[in-house]
Amino acid sequence: MSDLNNIHIAKITPLSAPAVIRETVPVTDEAAKAIQNGRDTIVKILNGEDKRLMVITGPCSIHSKEIALDYATRLTELQKELNDKIFIVMRVYFEKPRTIGGWKGLINDPHINNSYAIEEGVVLGREILREIATLGLATATEFLDPIVPQYLSDLVSWAAIGARTTESQTHREMASGLSMPVGFKNSTDGSFEVALNAIQSSRLPQHFLGIDANGRSSVVSTTGNPHGHLVLRGGHDGPNYDAASIAQCVDAIKDRGIDAAIVVDCSHANSSKDHNKQIPVLKDIIAQINETPGKIKGVMLESNIGEGNQSIPPNLRDLKYGVSITDKCLDWDRTAELLRTAAAELA
Ligand SMILES: O=C[C@H](O)[C@H](O)COP(=O)(O)O
Numbered sequence: 001m002s003d004l005n006n007i008h009i010a011k012i013t014p015l016s017a018p019a020v021i022r023e024t025v026p027v028t029d030e031a032a033k034a035i036q037n038g039r040d041t042i043v044k045i046l047n048g049e050d051k052r053l054m055v056i057t058g059p060c061s062i063h064s065k066e067i068a069l070d071y072a073t074r075l076t077e078l079q080k081e082l083n084d085k086i087f088i089v090m091r092v093y094f095e096k097p098r099t100i101g102g103w104k105g106l107i108n109d110p111h112i113n114n115s116y117a118i119e120e121g122v123v124l125g126r127e128i129l130r131e132i133a134t135l136g137l138a139t140a141t142e143f144l145d146p147i148v149p150q151y152l153s154d155l156v157s158w159a160a161i162g163a164r165t166t167e168s169q170t171h172r173e174m175a176s177g178l179s180m181p182v183g184f185k186n187s188t189d190g191s192f193e194v195a196l197n198a199i200q201s202s203r204l205p206q207h208f209l210g211i212d213a214n215g216r217s218s219v220v221s222t223t224g225n226p227h228g229h230l231v232l233r234g235g236h237d238g239p240n241y242d243a244a245s246i247a248q249c250v251d252a253i254k255d256r257g258i259d260a261a262i263v264v265d266c267s268h269a270n271s272s273k274d275h276n277k278q279i280p281v282l283k284d285i286i287a288q289i290n291e292t293p294g295k296i297k298g299v300m301l302e303s304n305i306g307e308g309n310q311s312i313p314p315n316l317r318d319l320k321y322g323v324s325i326t327d328k329c330l331d332w333d334r335t336a337e338l339l340r341t342a343a344a345e346l347a
């Protein structure tokens, strides 16, 4: 009988329970304060009580603790400088949804050598998030595997559901129980209706299968997440950050009789995956905000210490410091200059 099961499973390796990993890397008081302040501030920005622009910026993916903390330290100083106009949330992305294949991020393969040391990845992810939050920064991540939030979510201020998973019931259910505001990307074909469906779905109470803090398979019942919002990232037919596309979204949201904020991802299909094009996209968004305040509440940038990206070399010692191993990023100097200009131009 057992021959009927697990035909394509090579191995099943138990993972320590969320409670165990959380105890291994406990949240500190300073980190908890920054995460809570991040969540509260983001909610206020999304509902218009805080007029600052939310800027989610950071690497496409984190592949090194040292680089992540170097970037976070620079960002902390920039946050202090631009605090009047901008609220910065650092992109701390550990899970990469791939179009076909490739490195799937630090949690899946922290040693970047196909050893898939996922337990080490989860612990390392917590350490990185905790240290970034301890600097006082709010953190953003994409949740892809529905089990991961049990391990990381106390260290996350903002979550994304990506373009490839916005239509997935599993991810909408997960989002309905997440403790932080969740941005739903429009789908890769450019449809924002799918993301609006997701926002409405994640506001409902849901009942689904998950794990509890002890790692036991469980029925999870949620109350619904009221803070779902839309993230426009462009699609196969091109960008969707222009004033006409934004107006269309505003109308679609009104037609549904819901309140949902709009955030624009300056990267991905809004910049045709050319990191340099994020600069004119952000300038256009700032002009739109100055012309009609309140329509766009936040932006996202893919930015790292060094410019562009690199493929993973056979010998990891040949990796260039601070350069993305997934999508191309703006370098630090141009990111800081861009955000200073944006803050100065914001009315
Ligand atoms: O942001 C990251 C990528 O755009 C996304 O994970 C898809 O990557 P891929 O098309 O290179 O697989």
Ligand SMILES: C=C(OP(=O)(O)O)C(=O)O
Pocket (backbone or CB within 6 Å): 060, 093, 097, 142, 161, 162, 163, 164, 185, 233, 268
């Ligand atoms: C994968 C990402 O984006 P999208 O889901 O929009 O492709 C990302 O932001 O890393």
